[in-house]
Amino acid sequence: MRKLKVLIIAIFTLTATTFATDWSTNFSYNISFGAGNISDYIGRPSWLGFSLDFKGQEKTNLTWGFSFAWNSFYEKTGEIVYFDGDKRDGSLSGTQLRYLNVFPMMVNVGYVFGKYYSEIKPFVSAYIGTSYYSRQTDIGVYRFTNYAWGFTVAPELGLKIPTSRTSNFVISGRWYNTFGVDDSFISDETNRNYVTINIGFDFAY
Amino acid sequence: MKRITQFKTRISLSVLIVLLTIGLSSCYYDYGLATSDYDAILTHWDKNTDFGKYKTFFVLDTVFHLIGENDEDNITRKYDEMILQSIRHNFGAKGYKEMALDTNDFPNKLPDFFVTVSIGKSTYTGGGWYYPPYWGPGWGWYPGYPGYWPGGGYYYNYETGTIFVDFLDKNDIDFGNPDSYVQPKWSGIMEGLVSNESSNSQRILNGIDRMFYQSPVLVAGGETK
Numbered sequence: 001m002r003k004l005k006v007l008i009i010a011i012f013t014l015t016a017t018t019f020a021t022d023w024s025t026n027f028s029y030n031i032s033f034g035a036g037n038i039s040d041y042i043g044r045p046s047w048l049g050f051s052l053d054f055k056g057q058e059k060t061n062l063t064w065g066f067s068f069a070w071n072s073f074y075e076k077t078g079e080i081v082y083f084d085g086d087k088r089d090g091s092l093s094g095t096q097l098r099y100l101n102v103f104p105m106m107v108n109v110g111y112v113f114g115k116y117y118s119e120i121k122p123f124v125s126a127y128i129g130t131s132y133y134s135r136q137t138d139i140g141v142y143r144f145t146n147y148a149w150g151f152t153v154a155p156e157l158g159l160k161i162p163t164s165r166t167s168n169f170v171i172s173g174r175w176y177n178t179f180g181v182d183d184s185f186i187s188d189e190t191n192r193n194y195v196t197i198n199i200g201f202d203f204a205y
Numbered sequence: 206m207k208r209i210t211q212f213k214t215r216i217s218l219s220v221l222i223v224l225l226t227i228g229l230s231s232c233y234y235d236y237g238l239a240t241s242d243y244d245a246i247l248t249h250w251d252k253n254t255d256f257g258k259y260k261t262f263f264v265l266d267t268v269f270h271l272i273g274e275n276d277e278d279n280i281t282r283k284y285d286e287m288i289l290q291s292i293r294h295n296f297g298a299k300g301y302k303e304m305a306l307d308t309n310d311f312p313n314k315l316p317d318f319f320v321t322v323s324i325g326k327s328t329y330t331g332g333g334w335y336y337p338p339y340w341g342p343g344w345g346w347y348p349g350y351p352g353y354w355p356g357g358g359y360y361y362n363y364e365t366g367t368i369f370v371d372f373l374d375k376n377d378i379d380f381g382n383p384d385s386y387v388q389p390k391w392s393g394i395m396e397g398l399v400s401n402e403s404s405n406s407q408r409i410l411n412g413i414d415r416m417f418y419q420s421p422v423l424v425a426g427g428e429t430k
Binding site: 080082087088089090091092093097140 | 236238241242243244248251329
């Protein structure tokens with residue numbers, strides 16, 4: 001009986017909390033800049049990408065939610081690739097089309113500074129989750145592919161500029177740090193880093 | 206009621222945005238590749254060999270055509286002499302000296318290494334009805350040409366030509382047994398699409414030059430040329 005009471009109270013508390021939460025969806029266009037070994041593989045910034053964040057905001061200005069993104073790097077290059085084998089070394093050249101598609105999937109917590117809907121509100125967020133790395137390299141008539149998952153953390157700083165009572169123009173910078181991505185074609189190191197500039201809108205429900 | 210409708214509209218809007226973005230994701234930049242963009246050059250060499258110790262070479266004057274036992278040899282010999290000349294020139298530019306083979310004194314007086322040239326052709330045909338036509342890891346090398354039509358079917362049928370240039374140490378060759386296998390100390394491989402274009406000669410010459418350019422180990426007597 002005691003357990004039932006606890007369960008009922010928990011359900012009511014959770015329901016009340018959910019209804020007290022303001023939900024919003026943020027959709028942003030992303031420009032991405034590879035760093036470290038991503039930049040060595042594809043030096044060109046990515047102009048192809050988006051992020052989609054679902055966030056709930058408490059009265060305490062604390063936010064939480066989940067997020068998806070897609071960032072696509074690609075470049076054409078004629079760089080010679082040298083490789084070391086156990087018994088034989090070698091080199092490979094030809095026009096290369098390099099593609100790297102990253103799909104981060106994360107949960108987030110954050111804090112929005114400011115009280116009123118009409119004011120410009122800075123915010124900070126922290127993301128944690130996983131990223132799927134899909135890499136494709138075309139050389140000549142050959143295609144080399146690799147698919148890998150990694151553990152990702154990403155801090156974010158941004159500004160919300162109100163456009164109506166229920167929507168904001170949002171600009172932010174997010175720094176993705178992924179660990180454990182196994183793809184020696186890009187690098188023997190397994191960490192991957194890149195920064196995105198995100199420009200979009202959020203809509204409150 | 207109004208709030209529910211508003212909520213549904215926004216959810217629909219979000220879904221629409223996601224779908225539009227996924228649709229746009231297939232819009233990669235079209236690089237407008239030429240036939241020569243499909244040329245690839247691979248070289249590999251024995252990492253324990255000092256290529257500086259070799260001084261003289263001999264290029265076999267026959268280009269071997271790699272065909273099946275019962276297949277007809279339809280590989281053209283139009284480019285053979287040009288290929289052999291280019292290879293002689295490139296080994297010479299690396300500091301090696303070409304040596305004539307004295308058949309009267311064979312095999313007592315031999316060059317330090319022999320160079321063999323082989324040519325093969327392959328035809329790739331296939332198709333499918335899925336998107337995107339990724340070939341997963343573990344399948345080795347697979348062709349990606351000529352691409353795909355997003356969301357629909359794709360079909361390919363093309364022919365590639367491959368030139369193999371092998372550097373054989375004279376001490377590895379068993380002259381009494383012509384069928385014995387010799388592991389080349391260095392190999393240069395060029396592969397490209399077979400076409401009837403007038404640029405074929407230039408593509409072949411560029412490919413051979415690149416084999417040598419991207420092989421820094423090929424330097425006679427430690428001289429850099």
